[in-house]
Amino acid sequence: MRQKILSLLKENARISLADICKRTGLTESEAAAEIKALEKSGVIRGYTAGNRSRPSSKSKSRPGARAASIRWPAGSPNTPK
Helix, strand or coil: CHHHHHHHHHHCCCCCHHHHHHHHCCCHHHHHHHHHHHHHCCCEEEEECCCCCCCCCCCCCCCCCCEEEECCCCCCCCCCC
């Protein structure tokens, strides 16, 4: 489930907790706890504002949308290759 939350936040860090819950099936308290755990462990380092004039064709983010800064722990099975 954390993988799904990270994907949603990476796509749009301004996504509402309610939307995360709809897309993951978690309750608000469960989703908030997962996000807090990801922040506390350092997997999510913060949320930054983007300043794109045009999103790439592969990007689903809208211009100026925030993106989550995600750090994958070394040796994690989730680390992109």
